[in-house]
Amino acid sequence: MKLAIDGMGGDHAPKAIVEGVLLALEDFPNIEVQLYGHQQQLQPFLKEHDRLTVIHCEEVVEGEDDPARAVRRKKDSSMAKMLEAVEEGRADACLSAGNTGALMAGGLFKIGRIEGVSRPALATTLPTIDGKGFLMLDLGANSDAKPENIVQYAIMGNIYAQKVRGIEKPRVGLLNIGTEEKKGNELTKAVFGQLKETDLNFIGNVEARDLLNNVADVVVTDGFTGNMVLKSIEGTAGAIMSMLKDAFMASSKTKISALLMKNELKNLKGKLDYSEHGGAALFGLQAPVVKAHGSSNARAIYSAIRQASIMVEHDVVDVIKTTISPN
Amino acid sequence: MKLAIDGMGGDHAPKAIVEGVLLALEDFPNIEVQLYGHQQQLQPFLKEHDRLTVIHCEEVVEGEDDPARAVRRKKDSSMAKMLEAVEEGRADACLSAGNTGALMAGGLFKIGRIEGVSRPALATTLPTIDGKGFLMLDLGANSDAKPENIVQYAIMGNIYAQKVRGIEKPRVGLLNIGTEEKKGNELTKAVFGQLKETDLNFIGNVEARDLLNNVADVVVTDGFTGNMVLKSIEGTAGAIMSMLKDAFMASSKTKISALLMKNELKNLKGKLDYSEHGGAALFGLQAPVVKAHGSSNARAIYSAIRQASIMVEHDVVDVIKTTISPN
Numbered sequence: 001m002k003l004a005i006d007g008m009g010g011d012h013a014p015k016a017i018v019e020g021v022l023l024a025l026e027d028f029p030n031i032e033v034q035l036y037g038h039q040q041q042l043q044p045f046l047k048e049h050d051r052l053t054v055i056h057c058e059e060v061v062e063g064e065d066d067p068a069r070a071v072r073r074k075k076d077s078s079m080a081k082m083l084e085a086v087e088e089g090r091a092d093a094c095l096s097a098g099n100t101g102a103l104m105a106g107g108l109f110k111i112g113r114i115e116g117v118s119r120p121a122l123a124t125t126l127p128t129i130d131g132k133g134f135l136m137l138d139l140g141a142n143s144d145a146k147p148e149n150i151v152q153y154a155i156m157g158n159i160y161a162q163k164v165r166g167i168e169k170p171r172v173g174l175l176n177i178g179t180e181e182k183k184g185n186e187l188t189k190a191v192f193g194q195l196k197e198t199d200l201n202f203i204g205n206v207e208a209r210d211l212l213n214n215v216a217d218v219v220v221t222d223g224f225t226g227n228m229v230l231k232s233i234e235g236t237a238g239a240i241m242s243m244l245k246d247a248f249m250a251s252s253k254t255k256i257s258a259l260l261m262k263n264e265l266k267n268l269k270g271k272l273d274y275s276e277h278g279g280a281a282l283f284g285l286q287a288p289v290v291k292a293h294g295s296s297n298a299r300a301i302y303s304a305i306r307q308a309s310i311m312v313e314h315d316v317v318d319v320i321k322t323t324i325s326p327n
Numbered sequence: 328m329k330l331a332i333d334g335m336g337g338d339h340a341p342k343a344i345v346e347g348v349l350l351a352l353e354d355f356p357n358i359e360v361q362l363y364g365h366q367q368q369l370q371p372f373l374k375e376h377d378r379l380t381v382i383h384c385e386e387v388v389e390g391e392d393d394p395a396r397a398v399r400r401k402k403d404s405s406m407a408k409m410l411e412a413v414e415e416g417r418a419d420a421c422l423s424a425g426n427t428g429a430l431m432a433g434g435l436f437k438i439g440r441i442e443g444v445s446r447p448a449l450a451t452t453l454p455t456i457d458g459k460g461f462l463m464l465d466l467g468a469n470s471d472a473k474p475e476n477i478v479q480y481a482i483m484g485n486i487y488a489q490k491v492r493g494i495e496k497p498r499v500g501l502l503n504i505g506t507e508e509k510k511g512n513e514l515t516k517a518v519f520g521q522l523k524e525t526d527l528n529f530i531g532n533v534e535a536r537d538l539l540n541n542v543a544d545v546v547v548t549d550g551f552t553g554n555m556v557l558k559s560i561e562g563t564a565g566a567i568m569s570m571l572k573d574a575f576m577a578s579s580k581t582k583i584s585a586l587l588m589k590n591e592l593k594n595l596k597g598k599l600d601y602s603e604h605g606g607a608a609l610f611g612l613q614a615p616v617v618k619a620h621g622s623s624n625a626r627a628i629y630s631a632i633r634q635a636s637i638m639v640e641h642d643v644v645d646v647i648k649t650t651i652s653p654n
Contacts, residue, residue, distance in 0.1 A: 208556075228555060
């Protein structure tokens with residue numbers, strides 16, 4: 001399969017991107033990579049590889065660029081060219097760690113929605129204490145959602161969990177402020193009623209405080225709430241890890257303690273590490289579009305490439321098409 | 328001042344409540360406590376105190392009771408009687424660790440809204456890394472909110488931060504998915520415009536991931552989002568602390584490590600401990616109504632009593648009245 005990759009997006013580009021690509025090429029013999037970016041800037045990190053093609057692009061979409069217009073205006077940017085490769089059938093999927101909004105708008109504009117999907121959704125796998133993780137969507141592709149949008153998120157998330165994660169009957173939960181059916185705002189009450197009517201394995205409302213305890217395989221919510229909850233989890237984990245680091249550095253006694261705990265702390269950090277879980281994917285477009293975390297290191301890029309390749313391999317997009325499309 | 332306290336609400340009632348009351352009576356010479364509850368059940372934990380009166384009540388509002396009707400139906404419950412004491416002017420403020428919904432509905436029904444306040448809001452102080460904390464509201468008094476409701480939350484939160492926390496010009500932030508003015512859903516965009524027009528020290532949008540880094544003194548949001556974010560923070564902190572505990576118990580080596588870190592870990596836990604921060608308060612009612620955490624221990628009840636007494640002492644309700652009321 002052919003993957004188009006934006007070499008210039010993200011805080012550690014192009015180094016982390018090129019290194020991640022090289023790692024992935026080594027481990028996944030079935031992928032061919034088209035790497036889009038500024039030749040001179042990519043060069044220092046590149047190695048020759050028979051399944052790697054570099055395509056020079058003059059421009060770069062920056063974090064500050066207006067999401068709605070970035071890809072249209074910067075026609076020769078690595079992001080625009082990467083999306084174009086998918087649009088024109090020269091690549092099966094694409095991946096960027098750059099401007100999320102620009103990638104979403106550009107994906108919608110260049111690659112287009114699956115017929116019948118009214119709103120694409122941004123989804124990611126979040127860690128749980130037991131290491132299994134769960135899929136959450138929408139994480140912010142649409143700030144406002146109608147009940148029927150969220151039902152489609154559930155259908156798409158269900159397919160992903162089945163195909164990519166191999167869960168036969170994924171437990172689908174609705175993120176809400178209480179577990180009882182009547183809890184919530186007008187939106188969640190309407191969604192609850194509609195999800196009950198589907199043939200999904202809908203397990204009802206799930207609460208934010210239980211998310212990390214593996215209460216569901218797929219958790220759906222509107223993009224505003226999803227983004228809030230994602231960032232609350234990330235922010236809290238980051239804050240506690242930073243407090244913990246300070247605690248371990250407090251004195252020579254605590255430094256010895258840190259040494260004794262070295263493996264366990266590494267293990268704990270690994271469980272919370274987004275870089276093992278791939279990126280976020282835009283569901284509902286005509287091809288997989290993967291958004292790696294802006295602060296991705298080479299390992300995170302590697303995981304995101306693995307995720308994109310699995311989505312292609314398991315025909316996630318085609319299954320969404322046949323499930324959702326009217327005909 | 329006179330405080331009416333529900334002796335029967337919460338997971339550790341009546342023991343934790345009675346013990347918290349006795350601690351508070353010792354430290355705060357200006358309070359008189361009316362303790363409502365089942366005499367026989369309170370008895371084992373009670374001590375004679377000249378500023379403590381026990382009022383026997385036959386009934387208890389349970390966690391499963393329908394919030395909207397609990398207080399009306401259980402007329403002789405400790406919660407109903409406590410609210411009645413405030414309603415009839417026999418107490419200046421009240422406090423319960425019981426059914427949140429019932430307390431909110433009962434408070435509205437018995438004590439009533441301040442004229443001009445369209446929706447009361449539930450507010451609490453959350454910890455930050457630097458130990459200062461911030462006030463967040465609404466945490467779920469109303470699942471759906473209009474822009475003007477959130478502006479009132481900001482005005483009430485601002486008064487609390489000034490009066491209770493002694494911050495001259497509290498930084499008021501709007502919880503949103505990005506810091507730029509145009510970010511967010513329809514609701515936050517409308518609120519942003521209205522908050523700019525107030526004379527509050529409105530610092531714009533704040534992101535959930537920065538909450539624990541002391542980005543604002545008062546953070547406003549709708550009750551659905553507030554509840555989600557609160558529970559995400561609590562859930563993540565709880566999950567990480569439990570993972571950390573497991574890590575420290577993994578082997579004899581890590582147990583030694585835990586011993587060496589004892590003080591620092593206690594300190595870390597203390598920073599994240601809700602029991603030092605008091606309870607949640609319902610803003611916008613004719614008297615302070617404080618909701619202590621359901622899992623409150625004696626220390627948490629003590630802190631919540633302190634909070635209620637400070638709200639009375641600093642006339643928080645009167646200042647909200649004169650600020651918001653039309654005349």
